[in-house]
Structure formats: C-alpha cells, structure tokens
Amino acid sequence: MEQRHLGRTGLRVSRIGLGTLTWGRDTDEHDAADQLKAFWDAGGTLVDTADVYGGGEAEYLLGRLVGSLIPREDLVIATKAGNVPDPYRRVNGSRGHLLAALDASLERLGTDYVDLWQVHAFDPATPLEETLQAVDLAVSSGRVRYAGVSDFCGWQLAKAATWQLAAPGVRTRLASTQMEYSLLQRGIEREVLPAALDLGIGLLPSSPLGRGVLTGKYRQGTPSDSRGASERLAPFVEPYLDDAAARVVDAVATAADGLATSPLQVALAWVRDRPGVAAPILGARNAGQLTEALSVEALSLPYEICQALDDVSAPVHRYPDQDWSTL
Numbered sequence: 001m002e003q004r005h006l007g008r009t010g011l012r013v014s015r016i017g018l019g020t021l022t023w024g025r026d027t028d029e030h031d032a033a034d035q036l037k038a039f040w041d042a043g044g045t046l047v048d049t050a051d052v053y054g055g056g057e058a059e060y061l062l063g064r065l066v067g068s069l070i071p072r073e074d075l076v077i078a079t080k081a082g083n084v085p086d087p088y089r090r091v092n093g094s095r096g097h098l099l100a101a102l103d104a105s106l107e108r109l110g111t112d113y114v115d116l117w118q119v120h121a122f123d124p125a126t127p128l129e130e131t132l133q134a135v136d137l138a139v140s141s142g143r144v145r146y147a148g149v150s151d152f153c154g155w156q157l158a159k160a161a162t163w164q165l166a167a168p169g170v171r172t173r174l175a176s177t178q179m180e181y182s183l184l185q186r187g188i189e190r191e192v193l194p195a196a197l198d199l200g201i202g203l204l205p206s207s208p209l210g211r212g213v214l215t216g217k218y219r220q221g222t223p224s225d226s227r228g229a230s231e232r233l234a235p236f237v238e239p240y241l242d243d244a245a246a247r248v249v250d251a252v253a254t255a256a257d258g259l260a261t262s263p264l265q266v267a268l269a270w271v272r273d274r275p276g277v278a279a280p281i282l283g284a285r286n287a288g289q290l291t292e293a294l295s296v297e298a299l300s301l302p303y304e305i306c307q308a309l310d311d312v313s314a315p316v317h318r319y320p321d322q323d324w325s326t327l
Contacts (some may be wrong), residue, residue, distance in 0.1 A: 001043030001297055006278050008200030009175045011115065011146050013076050015272060016294060017046035017204060019283035024057025027285070032061050033069055034287035040070050042294040048178075048204070048281045050080035050120060051105050063110035072111060078204075079105050080150055080178075082120035082131075093123030093131035102138055117144040118178060122156045132163055132171065139172045148176030148201070154191025161199040176202045176278065182271055183248050183313045184210035184240050190317050193276050202278035205271050209282075213240040214267035216253050251312040255305045265296040270309055273301070 003012040018039045023032050036047070049058045059079060066072050081101035084092045092098075098119070106112060117138055119131055138144040149160060157177055164171040177196055179188045181203065188203075196203050209215055217223055218241060226237075249263070256263045271280050284290035301309075 001045075001294070003045070004278050005202070006116070006146065006148075007173075007175045007196075007202035009146060009173065009202075011076070011175060013046040013279050014044045015279050016044060016268075016296070017048050017078075017279040017281040018044055018290070019206070019281040020047065020049040020058040020062060021053050021283050022058075022285075023049070024054030024061045029061055029064065031286055033065055035284060035290050036062075036065050036070060038287040038291050039294070040074065042291070042297070044294070045074065046076045046078060046279050046281075048078045050083070050118075051101050051108075052080075052083045052085065052120070055085070056104070056108055059105055059108040063108055066110065076115040077109065077111065078116035078118060078148075079109070079114050080118040080120040081105065082123065082150075089125070091121045091123045091125075093119060093121075093126040093128075093134075095130050095134040095137070098131065098134040099137065102143060106143060113143050113145060116146045116148060116176065118148045118150045118176065119152075121151045122149075122153070128156075128160060129163060132160060135164075136170070136172050146175040147172050148174055148178065148204075150178040152177060152192070154195050157192055157201070158195045158199065161195070161201055165199070174199070174201050176204050178204040178206055178281065180207045181205035181274075181277075181280075182208050182210040183214060183252065183267055183309060184245050186313060186315045189315065190321060197276045203276045204278055205280040208271040208280035209264060209267055210240050210245070210248075211237050213237065213245060214249060214252055214263060216249055216256075216263040219246075219249060219253070248309075248313045251309060255301075255309065259299070259301075259305070261299060262292070264293055265299050266301065266305075266309075268293060268296045269299045269301050270306065272296070273306075 001014045004015050006013050049062055081098050082091055082093050135147045161174045164174055179192055181188055252263045252266050256266045282293055
C-alpha cells in the first residue's frame with residue numbers, strides 16, 4: 001500500500017487506516033486479529049483507536065495483538081483523549097485529564113509511546129492553550145511522537161494550529177485533523193479543509209463510506225445484519241437514508257458498474273484521493289469485508305467520473321464563500 005506523509009511532517013502512514021470503533025464491543029478478539037493481520041498483509045500501517053472506544057476495550061484489545069501478532073515497529077498507532085462518558089460534560093480538554101488519559105491509554109495498549117495522539121474534541125470550558133500545553137508535555141516526555149486534533153471546526157483548527165506554529169521548536173506542530181468526510185458529508189470543504197491545506201495539516205477522514213450507505217446495501221431496504229438495523233446504531237445511519245443521499249448512492253453505483261468494480265471501492269477511492277487527505281479511516285465487520293475494501297489500492301477514478309460524483313454530491317456553499325457580487 002502506498003505511504004503518505006501526514007501533513008507537513010516526517011511521519012508516513014498508509015493511505016488507508018484501520019479503524020477500531022467497534023473493537024471490544026461488536027468485534028471480538030478473533031475477528032480483530034483477522035482484520036489486523038489482513039490489514040498488515042496488505043501493507044497497512046495506520047491503526048486508529050480512542051480511549052472511549054468500547055470503554056477502553058478497543059485499546060486493550062489492540063494492545064494484546066500488537067507484538068504477539070504484528071511487530072510494534074510496523075504499525076503507526078493513533079489514539080485519542082478528551083471525550084468523556086459524562087452526561088454533564090462530554091468533553092474534557094484540561095491538562096490534568098488529558099495527561100492522565102494518555103497514561104491509561106499507554107497501559108491498555110501495552111506500549112510506552114503512541115505515534116499519533118489526538119485531542120478528541122474541542123473543549124469550550126478549557127482554555128485552548130491549556131489543552132495544547134498537554135500536547136506539548138506529552139511529546140516532550142516521549143510518550144507521544146506526533147499530535148493532532150479531531151472534530152475541530154474551521155476556526156478552532158486554525159486557532160490551535162497557529163498557536164502551535166507561533167513558537168517553533170517549543171510547541172508541537174499539529175500533524176492531523178480527523179473529521180467525517182465522504183460523498184454524503186462534504187461539510188468540511190467549507191472551512192476545515194481549506195484551513196488544513198493552508199496550515200499543512202493532514203486530513204484523516206472518518207466514515208468515508210457515508211456510515212456504510214455508500215456501499216449501496218441500503219438501496220433495496222435495510223439488511224437485517226447492517227448497522228441500520230441495529231437499535232443502537234440505526235440513529236447513526238438514518239440521516240443518510242434520505243432522497244438526496246439516494247441520488248448520490250445511485251451515481252456511485254452507476255460509476256461502479258461502468259468501472260466493473262464495487263460502489264464501496266468507488267466511494268473510498270473518491271475520498272482517498274481528495275486534496276489534503278492523508279488516509280481515510282475504515283472500519284469493517286470482518287476481515288473479508290476489510291480485504292474487499294483494501295483492494296481499492298489498484299483503483300484510480302477517471303477524471304470524468306470524479307467530476308460527475310463531485311457534481312451530484314456538491315454541497316451548497318454561498319455567502320461568504322462566493323463573491324458577494326454574484327449573489
């Protein structure tokens with residue numbers, strides 16, 4: 001698998017990342033091991049997790065597999081901290097919480113460092129410089145090699161990145177931002193992606209298959225074994241089952257028929273090759289599904305198909321993105 005630099009840093013990652021959101025909850029150790037082995041065999045290196053995935057079980061499960069199944073040095077392990085299971089405070093970006101969470105993550109992962117540590121969400125109740133100071137302390141202590149953020153809107157990302165760039169050599173440059181991005185969710189193109197491109201920050205798209213809808217499996221209804229049929233995950237999928245999304249899914253299916261490939265591969269290739277994208281983070285139910293997705297490595301979409309998909313999925317961005325005199 002091709003390797004890409006993560007933003008304007010020296011860190012190289014595989015251009016598809018393996019997500020572990022369901023590990024330890026819906027994905028047991030056997031299936032997780034099969035996925036990790038298939039990913040590594042395909043040349044994948046970037047494995048993304050978080051301290052809240054499965055209540056910590058995803059990190060614990062990954063830690064059990066690293067070393068025994070895959071050499072630690074062959075993987076780029078990314079984790080996150082900052083989201084908390086507290087109904088009164090869903091985000092905690094304080095220095096004390098973040099550094100304690102990092103120590104707990106390292107223990108579960110069974111390693112003395114993570115390659116990429118991401119602040120999971122913006123905390124409006126904590127001064128941003130305090131959050132970023134925790135990032136600097138984590139890197140200077142050797143527990144973290146590179147740092148990024150997740151789910152920061154455009155101004156939050158720009159403010160954080162600029163603060164870090166203001167004192168080079170003292171503060172840690174942000175390497176990445178992780179955001180949802182797909183043919184069904186292009187909202188980041190308004191401000192987040194332009195900021196990331198300007199500041200040299202690599203984008204790690206989550207839900208690159210539109211929460212599974214872009215695979216086309218919901219075109220004839222909701223399969224009984226799908227996320228859309230799950231009581232817990234149905235609300236996650238439902239927003240992408242409207243008529244506007246259906247038109248995009250139909251266009252993806254048409255493109256797939258013309259290229260003799262699958263809708264999954266067309267949708268994944270589109271987001272993988274967008275400007276600023278380092279590596280889409282892909283989750284899978286099993287190794288077979290993951291292997292099918294990883295075969296996208298050989299696919300490059302023709303310009304005409306990219307343009308057609310761009311047109312059918314184009315978000316409406318007017319003022320202030322367009323010249324005001326044309327409105």
